[in-house]
Amino acid sequence: MLRKIRIILAALSFVGITLLLVGIGRDWWGWLPKLQMMPATLRLIGGAALGNIAAVLGILLVTLLAGRIYCSVICPLGVFQDIVLWIRRTLGKVFPKSKALRKRFKFNRECRWVRYPVAALAIAGIISGLQIVVALLEPYSAYGRMIRSLVGGGPAPLLIAAGVTFVAVVLCAWLWGRAYCNTICPVGTVLGCVSRYQFFGVKVDEDKCIKCGACSRICKSSCIEEGTLRIDYSRCVDCFDCIGACKQGAIGFGKTSRRSGHDSSSDPVISTGAKRSGESPLNQEISRQARNDSAGTRQARNDKDGGGRRRFLATGAMLIGTGIAASAQNMKLDGGLAELQPKTPRKRIPRLVPPGATGLKAFYDSCTACQLCITHCPSGVLRPSTDLEHFLQPQMGYENGFCRPECTACSEVCPAGAIRPVAKDAKTLIRIGTAKVNPFICLSASGEERCGACARHCPTGAISMVDVDGTLRPVVAEEQCIGCGKCEYLCPVRPESAISVVGLEEHIMK
Amino acid sequence: MDRRDFIRKTGILAAAGAVAACAPKGKAEPAEEVHVPQDRPLKTDGRMLQNYPGIGKLGYGCMRWPMKKEDDGTEHIDQEKVNALVDQAIENGVNYFDTSPVYLRGDSERATAEALNRHPRSKWLLATKLSNFADASYENSVLMYRRSLRTFKTDHIDYYLLHAIGSAEDFKRRFEDTGIMDFLLAERKTGRIRNLGFSIHSQQPGFDAMMELHPKYHWDFVQIQMNYLDWTHAGGRNTNAKYLYEELAARSIPVVIMEPLRGGGLANLNNNLAAKLKAIEPDKSISSWAFRFCGSFPGVMCALSGMTYKEHLDDNLDTFLHFKPLTQEEFDLLEEIADEQSRFPLVGCTGCQYCMPCPYGINIPGIFRFYDKTIVDETYVRSSEQKDFARARRRYLAQYDKAVETIRQADHCISCGRCTSHCPQHIRIPRELARIDAYIEAIKQGTL
Numbered sequence: 001m002l003r004k005i006r007i008i009l010a011a012l013s014f015v016g017i018t019l020l021l022v023g024i025g026r027d028w029w030g031w032l033p034k035l036q037m038m039p040a041t042l043r044l045i046g047g048a049a050l051g052n053i054a055a056v057l058g059i060l061l062v063t064l065l066a067g068r069i070y071c072s073v074i075c076p077l078g079v080f081q082d083i084v085l086w087i088r089r090t091l092g093k094v095f096p097k098s099k100a101l102r103k104r105f106k107f108n109r110e111c112r113w114v115r116y117p118v119a120a121l122a123i124a125g126i127i128s129g130l131q132i133v134v135a136l137l138e139p140y141s142a143y144g145r146m147i148r149s150l151v152g153g154g155p156a157p158l159l160i161a162a163g164v165t166f167v168a169v170v171l172c173a174w175l176w177g178r179a180y181c182n183t184i185c186p187v188g189t190v191l192g193c194v195s196r197y198q199f200f201g202v203k204v205d206e207d208k209c210i211k212c213g214a215c216s217r218i219c220k221s222s223c224i225e226e227g228t229l230r231i232d233y234s235r236c237v238d239c240f241d242c243i244g245a246c247k248q249g250a251i252g253f254g255k256t257s258r259r260s261g262h263d264s265s266s267d268p269v270i271s272t273g274a275k276r277s278g279e280s281p282l283n284q285e286i287s288r289q290a291r292n293d294s295a296g297t298r299q300a301r302n303d304k305d306g307g308g309r310r311r312f313l314a315t316g317a318m319l320i321g322t323g324i325a326a327s328a329q330n331m332k333l334d335g336g337l338a339e340l341q342p343k344t345p346r347k348r349i350p351r352l353v354p355p356g357a358t359g360l361k362a363f364y365d366s367c368t369a370c371q372l373c374i375t376h377c378p379s380g381v382l383r384p385s386t387d388l389e390h391f392l393q394p395q396m397g398y399e400n401g402f403c404r405p406e407c408t409a410c411s412e413v414c415p416a417g418a419i420r421p422v423a424k425d426a427k428t429l430i431r432i433g434t435a436k437v438n439p440f441i442c443l444s445a446s447g448e449e450r451c452g453a454c455a456r457h458c459p460t461g462a463i464s465m466v467d468v469d470g471t472l473r474p475v476v477a478e479e480q481c482i483g484c485g486k487c488e489y490l491c492p493v494r495p496e497s498a499i500s501v502v503g504l505e506e507h508i509m510k
Numbered sequence: 511m512d513r514r515d516f517i518r519k520t521g522i523l524a525a526a527g528a529v530a531a532c533a534p535k536g537k538a539e540p541a542e543e544v545h546v547p548q549d550r551p552l553k554t555d556g557r558m559l560q561n562y563p564g565i566g567k568l569g570y571g572c573m574r575w576p577m578k579k580e581d582d583g584t585e586h587i588d589q590e591k592v593n594a595l596v597d598q599a600i601e602n603g604v605n606y607f608d609t610s611p612v613y614l615r616g617d618s619e620r621a622t623a624e625a626l627n628r629h630p631r632s633k634w635l636l637a638t639k640l641s642n643f644a645d646a647s648y649e650n651s652v653l654m655y656r657r658s659l660r661t662f663k664t665d666h667i668d669y670y671l672l673h674a675i676g677s678a679e680d681f682k683r684r685f686e687d688t689g690i691m692d693f694l695l696a697e698r699k700t701g702r703i704r705n706l707g708f709s710i711h712s713q714q715p716g717f718d719a720m721m722e723l724h725p726k727y728h729w730d731f732v733q734i735q736m737n738y739l740d741w742t743h744a745g746g747r748n749t750n751a752k753y754l755y756e757e758l759a760a761r762s763i764p765v766v767i768m769e770p771l772r773g774g775g776l777a778n779l780n781n782n783l784a785a786k787l788k789a790i791e792p793d794k795s796i797s798s799w800a801f802r803f804c805g806s807f808p809g810v811m812c813a814l815s816g817m818t819y820k821e822h823l824d825d826n827l828d829t830f831l832h833f834k835p836l837t838q839e840e841f842d843l844l845e846e847i848a849d850e851q852s853r854f855p856l857v858g859c860t861g862c863q864y865c866m867p868c869p870y871g872i873n874i875p876g877i878f879r880f881y882d883k884t885i886v887d888e889t890y891v892r893s894s895e896q897k898d899f900a901r902a903r904r905r906y907l908a909q910y911d912k913a914v915e916t917i918r919q920a921d922h923c924i925s926c927g928r929c930t931s932h933c934p935q936h937i938r939i940p941r942e943l944a945r946i947d948a949y950i951e952a953i954k955q956g957t958l
Contacts, residue, residue, distance in 0.1 A: 331611060331612055331616070331641065331642070331643070331644050331645065331650075331654065332612065332643050332644040332932075333612050333615045333616040334573075334610075334612045334613055334614070334615065334862070334863045334864050334866060335613075335614055335615050335863035335866045335867070336615045336863075336866055336867045337866070337867055337868075337871060337873060337918065338867040338868060338869055338870070338871045339871075340871040340917055340918075400916075400917075401916070404954065404955075405955060406954060406955045406956060443924075449924070449926055450925075450926065451924045451925075451926070452924070452925075453922075453923075453924040453925075456925075457921065490921055490922055492870050492922070492924050
């Protein structure tokens, strides 16, 4: 029963978050990512709102009461691993002879010396502003990247990072169950510290137990020790699989028994594990593999970050209007569409980040690179960065659209508080950047054409056409320009606009 | 025009035409080329309506052949479909084919020639044009003319048109000053041009000037834009077709009709207006009314239709093979519908593509077609206060993006104005694009 409820809730939350990451249902389940631990915590650091204090406290409270329900229900990467395991188990039923598919789990000691350093690394990353560490380790963002690269594509570094994460997580889950959650995941470790002392949880009735070991073999967290019947609550994710697996009905949910003294050495599992160190070479081998794998994963990611600096220019020349070979003589042919070169992305220093970010540092300190804003940006101006410093965190560019005055989608979906809620009316009062004119390629300034498209379309009237040496040249009133990029988007000069926007380190309210 | 007036006029015109046709033309012309207009069009039963013997009243406009998209993104005329359409048309008595060297990015003549040359020369009448817009020099014009002959592998052009006269000055600049007019008259004398005429989109003075030149040049036919909307509601800077037709009929110059559907606009009427027509002829298409209108005039030699799909051809053949002239009541009804249709704030683009390609990549006809269609269909967004605004907005914008690629939409127009002079409907294109952009921007921002 408990297991069924868990599965139903997990399915709802998983489908909701996945749809949202695909870009569907912002109005209905846009609140789901706000329950994610890491973004909610980052939001706390950057200055909290009431709702997200409640979210963080609620998650911690639930964990203290009943253990890591979060990891089985709310975390999309956790549910994703359960799905991988379910597929393995189903295949195992179809091919009963395959040993690999029928493989059972086995109790494992906790790898504290991996868990805690990794968690410490993540916390150090948050504090020092080295967001790449957080972004790569954090489960919700990892899942967000996978979905984003599946549905929306993106620059190669994103695809590679997502691909490596996917392979690592699937492999890890396939071979060792929830090993990722219990060794790598910083959220899992932090929640594990709390759930070690959980009040209610799965427990074994020693009178009924016949020590068959079925529970231990089905436990994907490898946290039920066969002989002693002790459960490592720091790793149990409340999946309740063991309850059904026990033919004796010896496993149930209830108040956890607790020995006197709560220091870690008194933890039954750890102490037994420590006593029997060296007893299980296989277990050690497995944990070593897990370590190697995780180290290897990080290494692979770092390698390709370096390569990711390459520019992946949008090619794909438009061949719609190729003239037909009739131009031996001078005539204006009817129809067809002029070829348009795509605009090339340009480097913006300082970078552009959306209204609501308040500034570059505040933005990049809070963002977990979950890609949700990128998916929900209707104008396509947000895209992941590919440089190491802000790896996969979004930035803006106005080659294919501009930041529309009536749109506040990114500020609505951001779960981490990197983009704070912005009122629609206030949006055009926030200066996020400034437009700069390049008179050498400007059609009007160079006297090639009477254009003035930028001045005509500027929503704040910041651009005017001024007579300079007999030609009309667009000039920008910096204080009025909000950096929305409409001028750059509509500039007819290609592949590089004659007017373009660079960001402001700190956003300014007009 | 009341009923008696209508009958009287058409009757007089028919008589005038008959007289004129008997008069000597003063040039060597094979006997079968003398076309005598019949009296008022009668009912036909399974036979192509002919007002001038030997010329099917339904003509094929070769400006809108079906296109095929290749894998590499390029678009070409779908020759197989063209061949099939031409075969079916000729089989059913359509024999007037109207093209131009500039149509369809310069590919229309080639495709049309390929399809027509699969039939004996006697089965089809070739109408093509001197489209010397970009370079009106004598050499360039002669080159263009000879090229047409070569493309069609023929020694004569049945109907040769001075393409799209915009004004008296335009005619003088492109045809008289360059000396090409004398060349064409000489070609007519030799019989390589059987009939010499012009197509015109101009204000009234331009047309009048061309009529004053009739005694000098003896126009064998004139191609005008005529349909029940343009009859008395041409609007803007265009001349009412009623005036053009009556002037031509008074001189018994055979009339060729272009844009009988006004670029498809009269095939897609507003629902309320369409219902009025359906109430009378529930089984006939809306566009069939426009063709019956054109077919009912005795001075009309041929009504051109750019039939892209077989359905268009089938429908038009049905109209002209079983022709029923408009009754006076029906004529009045169409007048009434034109009156109401002209009240919609439409751009009035016929999709002729003369303005294209826009140097800045704007899809001008695509934008106008989308905009006009939403107005006629009443799927446009009325106001941000309307009940289901969010939904209407979403749908409208999605349809816009689907109809026109974002980088080719109205907001990208920089008002360079190169298109304006090419537009035969005299639409002030940059102004209309700015109007549409302002409307769409208001929808996007919710300030409509």
